[in-house]
Amino acid sequence: MTSELRSRIQAPASVRRGEVFAVRVTLAHPMETGFRYDEHGRQTPYNVINAFTCSYNGTAVFSASLTSGIAANPGFQFFIRARDGGELLFEWRDDEGNQGTARHALAVTP
Amino acid sequence: MPTRFLRQRRRLLIGAGLACATPLALAQAGWPAIPALAALLDGRVLQAGRVTLEIPKLADNGNSVPLTITVDSPMTERDRVVAIHLFSERNPRPRMASIALGPDAGRAQVATRLRLAGTQHIVAVAEMADGALWGAATEVIVTQSACTDDI
Numbered sequence A: 001m002t003s004e005l006r007s008r009i010q011a012p013a014s015v016r017r018g019e020v021f022a023v024r025v026t027l028a029h030p031m032e033t034g035f036r037y038d039e040h041g042r043q044t045p046y047n048v049i050n051a052f053t054c055s056y057n058g059t060a061v062f063s064a065s066l067t068s069g070i071a072a073n074p075g076f077q078f079f080i081r082a083r084d085g086g087e088l089l090f091e092w093r094d095d096e097g098n099q100g101t102a103r104h105a106l107a108v109t110p
Numbered sequence B: 001m002p003t004r005f006l007r008q009r010r011r012l013l014i015g016a017g018l019a020c021a022t023p024l025a026l027a028q029a030g031w032p033a034i035p036a037l038a039a040l041l042d043g044r045v046l047q048a049g050r051v052t053l054e055i056p057k058l059a060d061n062g063n064s065v066p067l068t069i070t071v072d073s074p075m076t077e078r079d080r081v082v083a084i085h086l087f088s089e090r091n092p093r094p095r096m097a098s099i100a101l102g103p104d105a106g107r108a109q110v111a112t113r114l115r116l117a118g119t120q121h122i123v124a125v126a127e128m129a130d131g132a133l134w135g136a137a138t139e140v141i142v143t144q145s146a147c148t149d150d151i
Helices: B004-017 B023-028 B035-041
Strands: A007-010 A014-016 A020-027 A049-056 A059-066 A075-081 A086-094 A099-109 B046-048 B051-054 B058-061 B065-071 B081-088 B095-101 B109-114 B120-128 B133-144
Touching: A007 A086, A007 A099, A020 A049, A020 A086, A049 A075, A059 A075, B023 B035, B035 B081, B035 B120, B051 B120, B051 B133, B065 B081, B065 B120, B065 B133, B081 B109, B095 B109
Parallel strands: A014 A099, B046 B133, B058 B133
Antiparallel strands: A007 A020, A020 A075, A049 A059, A049 A086, A059 B095, A075 B109, A086 A099, B051 B065, B065 B109, B081 B095, B081 B120, B120 B133
16 A cells, blocks of 8 residues: 655745755655564564655656665755746655655746 | 875875675775665765764664765755755664755754664765765664563
8 A cells, every 4th residue: 555655844935046054854754775664573564765766857856776774764955056936846755656746936036 | 295186186086986786885985884875876986074963972772873975065055955864884774864954954963862772883875966975974882772672
């Protein structure tokens, strides 16, 4: 069963053209290492967010492939240079096929 | 007394002589001997410098260790970081993350949180637009590993 994954995106709503701004992303995910056991002694299978991409008006800015070396509820901070107004699109998926999508509208003032 | 230039030249030549294709060659070049890192380099030279790792020297708990990677790069169209790779010496999966940065990335800085299986070295490799590889390694002392069971 796949489900929609949750997230929190922090980015400015409006920036000046040419300005460099920070984007902070937190994704809700246990990032299972495959080494944990539940109360019945069953092994919890390896399941992490293996791909996360942020695109700015269709062009990838930050595109990561991840493993269990990234902490649970993975968080990232990176920087984007404002070009034109538009949309930041965040997409990610885990090993079980669950996917997440988030959008952030960005206004650019001259 | 060799000049600074000659010293640097010698260091470069030594670096070039050691094709970092095997963990042993990596160790001889002063890097942690991580097979996955050797596989990424595939014979290319990993130069030390331009990459700064900001990470606690001592982490009480390996479950979530904050890390900031900063690369000395103007991030212009020609001269920019295209990818950052993160390697762990002791984790079951040594390649922790590979991050590609697009042309709109405004600053060569990325922050995240790592999960570390015990005290170890971590290595960050920055791949530049001209193909050069710059890296930094640092040791993190982890009091409680991430891969222990509570039971």
